[in-house]
Amino acid sequence: MKTNKNFKSILFAATLVLFFGCSEDELMEAPPHILAPVSLYKTLDGFEAGMNGIYAEWRRERSGSDYGNPNRYMLDPAVVGTDVVYANQSAGWGNSVASKFYNNTSENGDTRNLWSWLYEIINSCNTLIGASKTDAGQALNEEDINRLVAEARLFRAWAYRHLTYNWGDVPLALEVGTNGTALRDDWTRTPVDEVRRQMEQDLLFAEDNLPETRSRPGSLVKGVATHYLAELYLELDPEKAVTKAEELINNGPYSLITSRYGVEANKPGTPFTDMFLDGNSNKSEGNTEAIWVMQNEPLTLGGDFNLMRRWFRGQSHRIDVDGVSGAIIFTVENGGRGLQRNGPTRYAMELYEEGDDRGSRFAWRDYEILNNPEIIPDGWELGDTVFFDWRGKDEELKNPYWPSTKKWDYADPNDVSGTTNYNDQVYLRLGETYLILAEAQLLTNDKEGAANTINVLRRRANANEISASDVDIDFILDERSRELWSEEHRRYSLRRAGKWFERVSQHNKVGGPTATENRDELLPIPQIVIDVNTVEFPQNPGY
């Protein structure tokens, strides 16, 4: 019996050991739920998803640098702290890039976010472009893959446009940054000219390979490439700028809005302001002028939002009527709730002559309408209008009684006090192409042509026509403000003209006096970029 017992115990133990043995293959990771670049860029749908991601990133320009949080206008310094836009609030980024330039330092987190975001987009583009060269990419229909690469190269050029205008010389990254074993930490600043040559190549490729029109709203089309090429040639070769701009104006599928259309065609208004109404942005909605339209959608995954109204509309909730507050409440009709982080300088408002649609009360709100039946101050009635007394005054900080643009009006009927916009918005339009053409004509000494080009816009806006003798670079900058206030990346226009410091210190009464020449026209290189680089990475002058 003893042997039997021994046998049993051995058999027992051996069975257990065999039963619970296992293989070393267990250590190889095969996550079933994570997409890696190699697994995404295999099919057309995968490439499209990669492309959609880049579009979603581009949209963050107007949704905020904290993803999902409308508190930071990603491209604020491109717009505010200029001759025509000042920071009405002394908070946030505006404090250092608009109100008090001496506070602007390389440690600013917003500046770092802006830089990182642009290079993330570049890396996304590079990843897609790199994937197009793999077997999977080459196996796709040639037209599809060329179109996708064209979109990616256009976005890459778009990102370098922001980088070069904000920082000057920047590292030119064209390779995929996803191999952790071969990460670069020895970046150098590529001269702007060289970066622009690359942008030119990218945009030319995009122009050749993008269709002229596409059914999906907001998609990149050939016209976007042509427009940006025209702008780029202002720096590189103004003759070509003339050619490109004329090509787009004369042969492209776009035309200026010169008559009333769309959702409020029967209400009082102007053709110019119709373009900015919710429901009038896309080509399918009748907008013939828009070249590129930014898409948002409420209550939809992927719909995201933008913060433009929050940033530009006046603070109606701070308006007291004869010392009584609360007489104005947020409604869809009055454009919703604004913080007016950014407002027009006195100079910008005084640029408009009498009768110019672009300076009219359809374009600007220098009043509020009493709309709260609960609170009606003595001597007033519901529906009365309160006009602000702003004429002849300089812009100043935290002034709620100041004009604000109506271009970004929008309120969600379900949440009239909500912080975010969900309307589609014009991002690039032919009106600006006209101004690029005019600038190119001036640079090629065709003042006559420039005046004619500008007059097309002025006629549309019911402004007086000008003559060749009126045209100089300052006039063009003024005209850009009249036409494109808060739409254009104003800092870039000023820098291109070499006029940033001069015009900011003259016309911006809040921030201007704090600006330093040869320093503040560029942003500081984010400190992190310098700190982690193993070779010297020079800071911009003065920082």
Add this chain to the structure above:
Amino acid sequence: MKNFCFFRDYKSPGLTKLLKVMKLTVFMVFFSVAGVLANDSYSQTKTLNLNMREATVKEVLNSIEEQSEFYFLFSENLVDVKRKVNVNLENQTIETALNLLFEGTDVQYSNRDRIFVLTTPEVSGDELLVPQQRTISGTVTDKSGKPLQGVTVVVKGTTNGTITNADGEFSLTNIPDDATLQFSFVGMRTQEIQIEGRTTITVEMEEETVGIDEVIVVGYGSQRKSDITGSVASIPDNRLEQVSNTNFAEAIQGSVPGVNIQTTSSGAEGDDINILIRGRNSFIQGRNTPLIVLDGVPYNGNLSELNTTDIASIEVLKDASSAAIYGSRAANGVILITSKKGKQGKIQFNYDGLIGIETFGDYPKPMTPSEFYEFKRIRDESLLTNSEIELYENGGGTDWLDLATRTGSRQHHTLSASGGNKNIDFYISGSLLDVEGIAINDQFQRASVRINLDLDLTDWLTMGTNTQLSRADRDGRPVNFGSAFRANPLTTAYNEDGSLKMDPWPEDVQTSNPLDPLLYKDNYDTYKVFTNNYLNVQLPFVEGLSYRLNTGIEYTNLNRQNYMGRDTKDGFRDQGRLELTDNVSTNYLVENIVKYGREFGKHTLALTGLYSYQSITQDVRRLNARGFPGDELTWYQASSAAVIEPGYSFSDQTTLSNMLRINYNYDDRYLLTLTGRRDGFSGFGENQKWGNFYSGAAGWNAHNEDFLKDFVFDELKLRVSYGLNGNQAIGPYETLTTLNERPYLDGSSTAPGFVPDDIGNPNLRWESTLMGNIAIDYALFKNRLKGTIEYYESKTNDLLLSKTISPVSGDGNNAMTDNIGEIKNSGIEVLISGDIIRKTDFKINMTANFAYNKNEITKLYGNGMDDLANKWFIGEPINVAFDHEFGGVFQIGDDIENSAQPNHEPGFSKIVDQNGDGVIDDEDRTILGNEDPFIFAGLNFSIKYKGISLNIFSQGSFGAIRENDLLAENVSSDIGNNTMAKNWWTPDNPTNEFYANHIFANVPNVDIYQSVDYWRLKDITLSYDIGRHLGDLGIDNLQVYLTGRNLLTITGYEGLDPELRSNRDIPLTISYVFGLNLSF
């Protein structure tokens, strides 16, 4: 009757004592003993060889002890051991040997086990002429009241003594009135009792809690404490019993040196706790935590989901040698938790219960409505809104923190039954914990059941289970404390009808009500099964060889439903919002363990071999939805949402391990432990799956050396260890390059989108820590003074650093994990425990521990450069405060224009221009101090008089500073946030303490740092043993106690609490508890 007298009362070789300890010790797996135990006729079969001439009897006895396990007790006064004899024996039994040795004398002997007591017939009392002598009798019991047989009772200073019988009774005659009796029993603390004229006496013996022969768990088995070569600290019993711990980490805090436990946020559950053993070995936050092993299974759950009253012991493995058996997860130390077992004997029922109140002390309060009004008026009057002015003028306003807090409560009840017979031991318990925190709606409930069984199925097969089933209930969202601290006081919380206001501040509809979460519908339950099951097989043919199959399963299901209706801010914005979470995690362990243990004369060898597999998975299914037709159906209406966002996250990790441990012991004097472990981990990079770890340790029990035998030391042990351990430090998939979801639109519908996110690294592997440890364990004056002194040094290489990478690389986080960097830790740990008074009815003990740890970065990226972005500096600790230094305030008359801040005005903050270049920039940041404390200490004082005992425990840490963000304004641009009142600068108050109340007064934003040193009276417990008065009611023990926790904190820190991470969080809970322990 006979009087037994003897001369060696306590210092017996370990094995003998071990045999007795085993009866006392709850569980004991030191397998080397197994073979010995099986042989119950040792004295009949053991043969002796003696060949000695002209040797004393003592020498002969020593010789017998040396070649056998026999042990002799005798008194030199009664037995003439100096007598010279000649002995020549071959292969004779002990009986023969002793008969020969004492032939012709009146020496008699008796034996129990291997212990021989040598005696002579009763000594006549007439020889000692002492007046007033009497007979004294009595009973000796253990703590639970059971009679103890074999306790030695000696009249102090004489040779008069006896041993208790089977009923624990003894009787001594001819005792002087002023005599002192000494009671001693192996494994129990020796007691001295003065007779003071009594004739009967009852003595309760207590187990020697930190005795050198205590058996403690060391991972994959247990060992006698005297055999341990590594650094293993046991948590004292008094930290586990009669303390209202919600989780086991609270029991460890301050009680053993070298383990730093920091409660980072307070609250009902209170499990937001950082555990750091011997300093920071890793840069990665949250990856410095030790491995926690519960009943042999690595525990993957929440600290608070384990019932504390079921815990029998906690051991902390601190050095390379003791922890090395856990290889790639050992570098941060290991905490071993063992649950209670049954023991043979009658069934014992136990009730442990406590009820208490939870309250809070003084905390920094934001400004009152009128103070805030004044603050805002001075800062920017134009921003005062009408509603604020109106409230101010009517004397209204809200104390938000008052609305957010309450007096909480706590109760914890455990009922258990334990016992066993020859074939089965069991411990079964049911427990309920219910805590209502001091923040409104903050609550935690835990219900658990434990079943621990040990079954002897055959003489070669035993099996058992240690199983806990539990449910944790965290329903309800507490008030938003952060926003209650910040909320504008010139607002109102409630509407006139008593409902909560959605917009407390009418002019700023973005401000939400801090009490808003009270309206959320919230259900949050976690169910957990944690079960360890094992089989032991004694293998035949090779004596001492056994096989163990050890398995573990941990299954946790976390279920959470939340709905925010239109009466809440977010719910209103989203037209109803719901969040559903279903989180299932599993932890599965299989271990094959082979053990071999044998004694060869004075050599003892033990081998442990392991092959183990562990897999941990987590599946999290989420559903977020918004836009509902109504709120009535709460979270049941996902299908009717306008937007539904499902989410699924998943992780799976596997660890494969081989381990071999060798323990060698020569004569209980020289000890050696060698360990090797090989681990494979799925989370490491493709090229680096396996790691090898090893350690060696040696120990010398100097007190067992002959030349020290009669010296003052009861224990004197030197230990040295050295070895390499690892830290997995990374989770699954961290080595892979991944994509981030960025959906876009196709018209008005969703289009999937992705962008590159983290940049992966296929070469990632474990961090390795090389640690050396040298220690002395000591016990003096009959164990009245004892403790440990240790010194260690460790160096961690291949540190996983989240290396900042240039944003130019386009990585979403500007960071990539890589094996770079090197850290050094070194430190001293001291434990000292003294029985100041040790009498039966009166005891005072004081135990103190102290630890010092120096942490230093020795290498970062290999290029000698510091990492400014992460604030890491070579030669400095990992967590330093690197910032501008607040230099006071610019005063009127200061030459501001020529200062480093020429744009400033009087009253503005001044920054110290560290490099004196006249400009304030990033170059002026400096290391202001260490953010981790480097000195820790704990002090326990206990006093026991008859049935009353008082225990006072305090602990503290020193050496750290932290930014006190309450000393900043952070009031937002519209001054919508409240802040603390400060000593603001004004022209009439030209202070340097704080700058002016002015929007630009601190534009460069200089932070103010303060020391977070503290000393805390952690708890005081007063208990009374009622059981002693109850006589024969069948109650073994009845004890009541009162505990106060967190009663007093001494600190210079002016924030919420020096230990808590945030200054705007639930204040530290102070609790007062009444408890009762009953066993019958």
